[in-house]
Amino acid sequence: MTPIRFVLLAVVAAGSTAVVSSCGAARYAAQSSSSAAGSLPTSAEVRAAALARENPTPPQFNTAIDGEVAWAEAQRRAARIPLPEGGNFNGIEWAKTAPQLTVRDIEEILQYNAYCQWLRAQADGRDPHAARVLAYVPRWPGLKNSAAQIASVITEPDTPLYSGAIRFCRESLVDEQRTARRLRLDPPDG
């Protein structure tokens, strides 16, 4: 990475933190950032912040799509969602999801799946920056339906709500790894 790009990343991330400083999750982001004072934002954090600034998919994209089209759309939209090391979306079998998904539905599934991957990475201690990425998740445009609950989970880790969420995400991982192997794809690591 060139020095200019490196500085640009830091500026973008600092700006993102300032923009979201009014909500609880953002306060958590600020705390997480200060606890790792001096460390520059990772690429995942910058991408998580960029995703948080996106607007929800407009209603005109809310028409149902099926099969191959859904798969292609998912591939395209997955590319901009940050994942922890070893993560992927290979455990989602688009042929077995609800029929006639909309683009909004696809985004919600992908972003919820990514949230689970970051939650597991944090719980397992696999990524020291996971908390900082998670802080942006409640503002991801595909997760408007779950934003309040996700914000509670990531800010209150010693609660039954958190235990339930991490249990769900771990159970989901087992299913996703099984699915990916059956589809002869690399399973998500953790």
Next chain:
Amino acid sequence: MSRRTRRFAVRSLLPAVIASAALLAAPGLASADVTTDMNNWNLNGTASPYGSNFTVSGTTSNPIQFRWLDSTPLQTKVYATSCSSGTLVGVERFYAAGDTGYQTLHTASAGYCFRLWGVAYGGTMTVYDGRVSR
């Protein structure tokens, strides 16, 4: 204890005893079950999700059950999908027109995140209310 004091004590306790007995005798939902009313769900011939996600309550596991609160004019199908993979979980349940009884869609651990989808057969249903027990 005088007869008068004893009578007063019995009268004081009576409402609590009756309430406890009523709770024990109540059929259907266990005390751990949480219900959420799903207002104004619009369904047609293609699968339509309800607006928000749900999570299974409690500390162990619970059934995910759905019922219509309104008497529906059409046959409907309701099913649940996992929030993180979009995969159908449990079984699809069919509700005949006018059926307002609970049916179990799936049983899952506490914290399990799911979305409910519905289909109406033979027409469109607008602003019908249902209830999920989870």
